[in-house]
Amino acid sequence: MSPALALPTPWVSRTASPAQQAAAVAALAAYRGMWADLATIGQSEQGWKDPELGEYMTDKPLVDWSQTLANYAKLGQVSSGAPLIDPRVVKVDASSKPTQVEIADCFDSTKWITVSATTHRPVDSSPGVRERTEALLNLDTDGYWKATEQVFGKPGSC
Template identity: 35%
Template sequence: MAAAVTFLAGCGADGGSTPAPAPSGGAVSSPPHTGGSPSPKPTSPADIARQDAVAAYVGMWKADAQASHTSDWQATYLSRYASGDALQVLTGDLYADHLNGLVAKGEPVNHPRVTSVNPPGAPTSVRIEDCADSRNWLQYRTDGSLLDDTPGGMRRILAEARLHTDGLWRVTQFGVGDLASC
């Protein structure tokens, strides 16, 4: 889906100072808790930032998967989870798929982990690393035939989420590695 994206060497193009448009209908639900026992409620600003940034990151991929089922590059719910470069990449890829008569089925499985929270006392930026599994998120032609015989697989993703002035965390940029990069 975002395989054409190259790894981002640095972050900061968006700066997090420009909030994305206000979210509107069609929100994607958060994933259910799958652990054995409930996670403790975060109490420190850094823990809250980690939780909220990861929720935005996972939400972005769920929203992108949902939009990819019809190649809806205008899906307003994407802006709830992504802004700046990240939103441009998502909508650009969806638009290209629309023009080429492609849709996707399924969704990726994400395994995000936070690599940094800055500044620790009052976080506004969180970096995330993921080893995402795209084996169940494949592209098809609109006639229902599989685009190619590439089975998908594990891809390393580096992302940055930023706290916006509306109080929401959004992914501002990400880079997707080649197949089998993690």
């Protein structure tokens, strides 16, 4: 693997404050929750309307995923399975009360496929991809960690 395609070195929690460590743990839990919710919600043609979709994301990620799920519904498609993730914290806000955590991941969609909502057969023969993804999670005013930015690399980028 090319060094340019490798994930960044994980954030070193041994040198972090207790508040930074707690923020990292909570943000990772929210990131994992986001993908678990997407896998579950994506199994329904009405998933794009599900209020749970906004539990772990807001702003552009919420709009993008809502549109993706709505487009699938228009085509009579849903998702099956779940993505494989291996997230790592790469940066935590250095303030005494951290409100921002950056997470990098090698996102694997080979077990999370798009299927016909009626037959549950795959809609194409694509095996899914492994790609680098990064997310910025922020602590909202209600005390919940939510993804506010999310970017994906090129297919095969990890």
